[in-house]
Amino acid sequence: MSKYDIKVQKITDFIWEVPRSGGMNVPARVYADAGLLEHIVTDNALEQAVNVAFLPGIVRASYVMPDAHWGYGFPIGGVAAFDEQAGGVISPGGIGFDINCGVRLIRTDLRAEDVRPHLEDLVGALFHEVPCGLGSKNAIRRLSKRDLEEVMTDGAKWAVDNGFGQEEDLVRTEAGGALPGADPHMVSEKARKRGEPQMGTLGSGNHFLEVDVVEEVYEERVADVFGIAKGLAVLQIHCGSRGFGHQVCSDYLNLMQRASQKYGIELPDRQLACAPLGSPEGRRYFAAMLAAANFAWCNRQVIMSLAAGAFGRVFGSDAASLGWRQVYDVCHNIAKFEEHELDGEKRTLCVHRKGATRAFPAGHPEVPQPYREVGQPVLIPGDMGTASYLLVGAERAMRETWGSTCHGAGRMMSRKAATRKSKGRNMLREMAEMGVLVRAQGRATLAEEMPFAYKDVEAVVSVMQEAGITRKVARLKPLAVIKG
Amino acid sequence: MAQEPPFEEFEHPADIGLRVRGQSLQELFENAARGMIELMLDPARVGQRRTLDIEVEGDDPESMLVAWLGEILYAFDADRFSPARVEVRSVEGGRARGRIWGEEFVDWRHDVRNVIKAVTWHNLKVEKRGGSYEVSIIFDV
Numbered sequence: 001m002s003k004y005d006i007k008v009q010k011i012t013d014f015i016w017e018v019p020r021s022g023g024m025n026v027p028a029r030v031y032a033d034a035g036l037l038e039h040i041v042t043d044n045a046l047e048q049a050v051n052v053a054f055l056p057g058i059v060r061a062s063y064v065m066p067d068a069h070w071g072y073g074f075p076i077g078g079v080a081a082f083d084e085q086a087g088g089v090i091s092p093g094g095i096g097f098d099i100n101c102g103v104r105l106i107r108t109d110l111r112a113e114d115v116r117p118h119l120e121d122l123v124g125a126l127f128h129e130v131p132c133g134l135g136s137k138n139a140i141r142r143l144s145k146r147d148l149e150e151v152m153t154d155g156a157k158w159a160v161d162n163g164f165g166q167e168e169d170l171v172r173t174e175a176g177g178a179l180p181g182a183d184p185h186m187v188s189e190k191a192r193k194r195g196e197p198q199m200g201t202l203g204s205g206n207h208f209l210e211v212d213v214v215e216e217v218y219e220e221r222v223a224d225v226f227g228i229a230k231g232l233a234v235l236q237i238h239c240g241s242r243g244f245g246h247q248v249c250s251d252y253l254n255l256m257q258r259a260s261q262k263y264g265i266e267l268p269d270r271q272l273a274c275a276p277l278g279s280p281e282g283r284r285y286f287a288a289m290l291a292a293a294n295f296a297w298c299n300r301q302v303i304m305s306l307a308a309g310a311f312g313r314v315f316g317s318d319a320a321s322l323g324w325r326q327v328y329d330v331c332h333n334i335a336k337f338e339e340h341e342l343d344g345e346k347r348t349l350c351v352h353r354k355g356a357t358r359a360f361p362a363g364h365p366e367v368p369q370p371y372r373e374v375g376q377p378v379l380i381p382g383d384m385g386t387a388s389y390l391l392v393g394a395e396r397a398m399r400e401t402w403g404s405t406c407h408g409a410g411r412m413m414s415r416k417a418a419t420r421k422s423k424g425r426n427m428l429r430e431m432a433e434m435g436v437l438v439r440a441q442g443r444a445t446l447a448e449e450m451p452f453a454y455k456d457v458e459a460v461v462s463v464m465q466e467a468g469i470t471r472k473v474a475r476l477k478p479l480a481v482i483k484g
Numbered sequence: 485m486a487q488e489p490p491f492e493e494f495e496h497p498a499d500i501g502l503r504v505r506g507q508s509l510q511e512l513f514e515n516a517a518r519g520m521i522e523l524m525l526d527p528a529r530v531g532q533r534r535t536l537d538i539e540v541e542g543d544d545p546e547s548m549l550v551a552w553l554g555e556i557l558y559a560f561d562a563d564r565f566s567p568a569r570v571e572v573r574s575v576e577g578g579r580a581r582g583r584i585w586g587e588e589f590v591d592w593r594h595d596v597r598n599v600i601k602a603v604t605w606h607n608l609k610v611e612k613r614g615g616s617y618e619v620s621i622i623f624d625v
Contacts, residue, residue: 043497069497072606072622076498097602097624134591134599193562204599205625243561246601246624250554253605257547270546270605414495415598415625444597484599 006046008037014467017061018046023266024053029061031401033463036066036455039412045075051268052080056276057088059342059349063401065356066463067410067455071096073271076355076411079404081340083349084277089265090286091274092256094352095335097249099289100296101207101240102174102331103379104304105390107226109323110233110315112213115479118314119211123439123480125310126209130303132202132484133441139200140164140302148192151199152184155294156301156329164200164305165326171368173329174358174376177297179336183287188251191288195244195295200302204445204484207239209307210381212388212476222374222392222473226327234476235311236388237303238381240333241296248292252285277350286335293334300329327390328377332357332407338366340402351402359393359405359470367393378470382409382457384449384483385434388476389461396468405470409457415448422447431481440483449483491519500598500623505616509545509575512610512617513552513582517570520553520603523623524560526595530568532585539581545610548580549619553603556584564589598625 008016008030016037018028028049032040040046045068052074053062059081068077073093082088115122131139143151151158156170156177170177202209214232217223228234241248256273259281267273275281304326308319315322335352342349360367362375371377378391386409397403413421427446431438440446464470490511494501502519506512521527538555542548552572559565566589572582601624610619 071498072604072624093605097604134589134596190558190562194558205601246561247558250550250602254547254551257605258543270608273605411498414497415500416493416495442596442599445599 006050008041014463018050024050025058026053026061028053028064030064031463031467031469032066033459036459036463039455040064040068044070045077048073048075049078051272052078054268055089055091055272055274056265057082057086059083059086063404065406066460067406067408069411071354073269074352074354077406078354079352079356079401081349081351081402082277083342083347088277088350089274090277090282090335090350091272091352092249092252092285093271093273094354095289096333096354097246098240098333099245099249100293100331101333102296102300102329103381104237104300104329105327105379106235106304107228107323107325107327108233108311111231112233112479115211115233119437119480122211122310122314123437123482125314126307127439127482129306129310130200130202130209132482133204136201136203136484137197139306143196143199148196149184151295151298152187152291153182153294154178155297159298159301159305164302169301169304169326171370172326173297174331177301177329178294179290181287182290182294184291186284186288187248187291191244191247191251194247195242198242198244199299200306201242202239202303202484203242204442206449207484208384209482210236210384210478211480212236212478214474215387215477216475218472218474225371225374226377226390226473227325228327228390228474235307236379236381237300237307239299239303241292242299244295245292248288252288255281256285289335293331296331297329328379330357330379338402340398349402353404355407356404357407358403359391359397360403361393361395361397378405380406380408380457380461383451383454384438384478384481385431385436385451386457389457389472390474390476391461391470392473394468394471397470401469405464406460409454409460411453412455413453418450418453419444419447421452422450436478437480438483442484445483490515493523494620496622500625502621502623503618504621505618507616509617510572512619513549513575513580514570514572516549516553516619516621517556520556520600520623521567521570523598524600525566525597527568530566530594531587532568533587534565534585536565536584538584539579541579543578546605546608548575548578549610550603550605550608552580552582557600557602560589566594600625
C-alpha cells in the first residue's frame with residue numbers, strides 16, 4: 001500500500017537507509033536489526049519517516065528508532081531536527097497529542113523480598129492515591145486559574161513549591177522539570193478547563209505505575225552513580241500532559257493547516273501540518289507546547305509525591321527513610337532547541353522527538369551534575385510482563401541521532417488484534433503466572449496492553465547498544481503494574 | 485453498495501481507525517460521530533437527559549469534521565458529558581451544526597470501551613464516490 005517504492009540500503013548490521021529521492025530533502029535512516037527492520041517496513045512506519053523527510057529545513061536525516069511503529073503523521077519512534085536558517089519548521093504532529101509523555105524512575109532501599117509480602121497493599125494504596133482511567137481527576141485540589149498559569153511556566157517546580165516532593169527532584173529531571181519560553185497566553189480556555197482538574201492523575205491507555213525489582217546490573221559503576229543495585233525495588237511512572245496537552249495539540253493542528261498553506265508548504269500528509277520556526281504561528285505553537293510540557297513535568301512530580309505517601313503508609317515509615325529518591329525523569333514526546341554539530345559547525349536546531357528519548361552522553365552540560373561524569377539516565381519502559389531498561393547516553397548519540405534513542409518496546413500488534421487474542425483468556429491470571437500483579441481500571445486497556453502486543457524490548461535496546469548510542473545499565477523486572 | 489455499513493472499525497497498530505460513509509456530508513458527519521461514540525462507550529447504556537448544541541467552522545470538510553468530533557471529545561473530557569445520540573442539522577458554507585444527547589458520565593454504567601485522546605488528520609480526506617461520501621479517520625488512543 002506504499003505510496004512510494006521504498007528501497008532500503010544496509011549501512012551496518014544495525015543501520016539502514018532510504019536514500020534521498022523525489023521530494024525528500026534528506027534520507028531516512030533506521031536503527032534496527034534485520035528482524036525489527038522488517039516490522040518497521042511492513043507496518044508503514046518507514047513510509048511515514050520518508051514523509052517527514054519531505055518537510056522544509058529538515059537536516060541530515062529523518063531518523064527511525066528500533067521500536068518504531070506506524071503512528072499518524074510522524075512515525076512513533078521518529079527523530080527529526082530542523083534548522084531555522086534553512087527554512088526549518090515545527091510540526092505538532094512531530095510531537096504528538098500527549099505532549100511530554102514521559103517516564104520517571106524512583107529508587108528505594110527496599111529489596112524485592114521486603115516488597116513482595118506487601119504487594120497487594122502497595123498496589124491498593126497506589127491505586128487509591130493516584131487516580132487513573134477515564135476522566136480521572138481530583139488527585140489534589142482543582143488548580144485555580146493562577147495555579148495553572150504557574151504550572152505552565154514553572155512546571156515541576158510548582159509542585160515542589162506546593163509541597164509535592166523535594167527541590168532535589170528537579171535537578172534529576174530533564175530540563176529541570178520546566179522549559180523556559182512557555183507562554184500561557186497561547187493556551188486556549190478549553191485546554192485550561194481540561195487541565196485544571198487533572199493535575200496528579202495518570203490517565204489511561206499505555207500509561208502506568210509499575211513497581212519493579214532491579215534484576216540485572218550491566219555497569220556497576222554507572223548503576224551506583226544512579227543509586228541502583230541488584231535486588232532493589234524501584235517505581236516507574238509513565239504518563240504525560242493529559243487532556244491539557246491533547247487540547248493544545250488539537251488546537252494548533254487546526255491552526256497549522258492554514259499556516260502550511262500560507263507558507264506554501266506541500267504536505268504528504270495533513271497530520272504533518274507545520275509552520276516555519278520563525279513564523280508567528282510556529283512561535284505561538286512552540287510557546288503553547290512548552291506550557292503543556294511543563295504541565296506534564298508537574299503532573300509526574302505530583303504523582304511521585306502521591307506515590308511516596310502510598311509507599312510510606314504501607315511500609316510504616318516516611319518515604320525518605322525508605323531511601324526514596326528520584327533517579328531521573330525523561331520526556332519522549334517533545335520538540336526542543338538544542339545545540340548540535342552539523343557539518344562541523346555548532347548549530348541550534350529544533351529537535352523533534354516523537355516516541356524517542358533524549359540520551360546525552362557523559363560531559364554534556366545538560367546532564368545534571370550528579371550524573372555528568374557518566375551520562376544521562378535513559379528510561380525505557382518495556383511491556384508490562386517482560387522487563388524495562390535503565391540505559392545511559394553514549395558519545396555516538398551526539399554524532400548520529402541528535403542525542404536520541406528509543407523509548408520503549410514498541411507496539412507490534414494492533415489494539416484490536418490484541419483484544420481478539422485476549423478473548424476468553426484470564427489476563428490477570430496470566431500476568432500473575434508471569435509473576436506480575438496487575439490492577440487495571442479498564443478491562444479493555446488490559447487486553448490491549450498484554451505483553452504479546454509488543455516487540456521484544458531486549459532486541460530494541462540491544463540495537464541501540466550495538467550502534468553505540470546508549471548502553472544498558474540495568475534491567476528492571478515488573479512486580480506490580482497499575483494501568484489506567 | 486447499499487450493504488456497506490455506515491461506519492466500521494479498521495486496524496491500526498497503535499490507534500483506532502474508523503471508515504465512515506454517508507449519502508451527504510450531513511449524514512457522513514452524523515455517522516462519524518455515531519461511530520466514534522460507539523468506540524468510546526456503549527451508547528445504549530447512556531441516558532438522554534442533557535443536550536448540547538455544537539457548531540463548528542472550517543475551511544474544508546476535513547477541518548469541519550475534525551472540529552465537530554473534537555467538540556464531542558471535549559465535552560466528554562472537560563464536562564463529563566457522555567454522548568448517547570447525535571443529530572447533524574447542516575453542513576454548509578464552512579459551518580457544521582448539530583446536537584448531541586447524553587448525560588453526566590457514570591463510570592460503572594456507561595461501559596467505557598476506549599479512551600480517545602484526539603481526532604488525527606492522518607491521511608484524512610473526505611472523498612466523494614458516485615453519490616456518496618467516504619472518509620477514514622484515525623483516532624489517537
